[in-house]
Amino acid sequence: MFGSKDLGIDLGTANTLVFMKGKGIVVREPSVVAVQTNTKQIVAVGNDAKKMIGRTPGNIVATRPMKDGVIADYETTATMMKYYIQQAGSKKGLFSRNPYVMVCVPSGITAVEERAVIDATRQAGARDAFTIEEPFAAAIGAELPVWEPTGSMVVDIGGGTTEVAIISLGGIVTSQSIRVAGDEMDEAIISYIRKKYNLLIGDRTAETIKMEIGSAGEPEGIEPMDIRGRDLLTGLPKTISITAEEISTALRDTVYAIVDAVKFTLEQTPPELAADIMDRGIVLTGGGALLRNLDKVISKETEMPVLIAENPLDCVAIGTGRALEHIELFKNKAKESR
Numbered sequence: 001m002f003g004s005k006d007l008g009i010d011l012g013t014a015n016t017l018v019f020m021k022g023k024g025i026v027v028r029e030p031s032v033v034a035v036q037t038n039t040k041q042i043v044a045v046g047n048d049a050k051k052m053i054g055r056t057p058g059n060i061v062a063t064r065p066m067k068d069g070v071i072a073d074y075e076t077t078a079t080m081m082k083y084y085i086q087q088a089g090s091k092k093g094l095f096s097r098n099p100y101v102m103v104c105v106p107s108g109i110t111a112v113e114e115r116a117v118i119d120a121t122r123q124a125g126a127r128d129a130f131t132i133e134e135p136f137a138a139a140i141g142a143e144l145p146v147w148e149p150t151g152s153m154v155v156d157i158g159g160g161t162t163e164v165a166i167i168s169l170g171g172i173v174t175s176q177s178i179r180v181a182g183d184e185m186d187e188a189i190i191s192y193i194r195k196k197y198n199l200l201i202g203d204r205t206a207e208t209i210k211m212e213i214g215s216a217g218e219p220e221g222i223e224p225m226d227i228r229g230r231d232l233l234t235g236l237p238k239t240i241s242i243t244a245e246e247i248s249t250a251l252r253d254t255v256y257a258i259v260d261a262v263k264f265t266l267e268q269t270p271p272e273l274a275a276d277i278m279d280r281g282i283v284l285t286g287g288g289a290l291l292r293n294l295d296k297v298i299s300k301e302t303e304m305p306v307l308i309a310e311n312p313l314d315c316v317a318i319g320t321g322r323a324l325e326h327i328e329l330f331k332n333k334a335k336e337s338r
């Protein structure tokens, strides 16, 4: 039934990745679409659209159709997925038939939100669509022994959501999904700089600051960074220098919201599985796992070993694609939601 052109899609708040069976990741683009407001025509998708954020004239808007891990704008999400499915098809030779598509969803998703993902995927051209919970996909992608009778713990920190899960024997034993992740870190930086310096910076600048000098806990040996924004008092552009210590202070609440979710999940974990996790360690995936020192802070607060997966940004997409090999486990769920 399932063929080599079937796809796994990590439909993320920040990035969309498409995995093709046997080929690996064939599309990796930001989840951004630029639309002409009067005609509703798509002007750009992905990287080209991301460059336009905060730089569009009045008649074009560059938006992210996903928010907090779920679909915020249905039509635009379907259009974006269609574009990426076609892109995957054209890169690897046109599909001889429409592909079956497995899409990841946050574990805390409502039935209505999940239904929207399945419908949008079908509308985007899938022959049929199936869903997999994001932390489970992340654990498969991080090569954790998810099918074995042993406990694995994964913390997937994306753009919109942080998913924490304990997995054993092919199922999620306990999990928590919080709508606090990379985007919230960017917002915390914007808010800190506005309050302290009366300087307004854009989303992309905030994300760059986070990646370049952002740190959980005490940063060491990181040079200050010059940043540009608009002075709220004079209305004019202004450059200031900001230190890593200041950004660490700005990120503190977000970091500790993630730490609390990890601690809460550990408290719900049956003792045998907790012992397995103690041996193997907690595995971090998602782009947020790359925040400097986050692994160290989680390890210190939980007194558990913490590891960052090899390619944290790719784990969910790889796991979503690999799950196609176990499609019989996901098939019924998709049928139920029809």
Ligand SMILES: Nc1ncnc2c1ncn2[C@@H]1O[C@H](COP(=O)(O)OP(=O)(O)OP(=O)(O)O)[C@@H](O)[C@H]1O
Pocket: 010, 011, 012, 013, 014, 015, 016, 068, 069, 157, 158, 159, 160, 161, 162, 181, 182, 183, 207, 210, 211, 214, 285, 286, 287, 288, 289, 290, 291, 292, 312, 313, 316
């Ligand atoms: N080096 C880095 N340091 C800190 N954050 C980073 C780094 N690289 C990427 N990120 C952040 O990771 C997030 C994107 O991660 P990812 O692609 O895993 O999320 P997503 O799958 O799109 O989101 P979600 O899983 O919430 O739907 C963004 O917020 C981005 O700013």
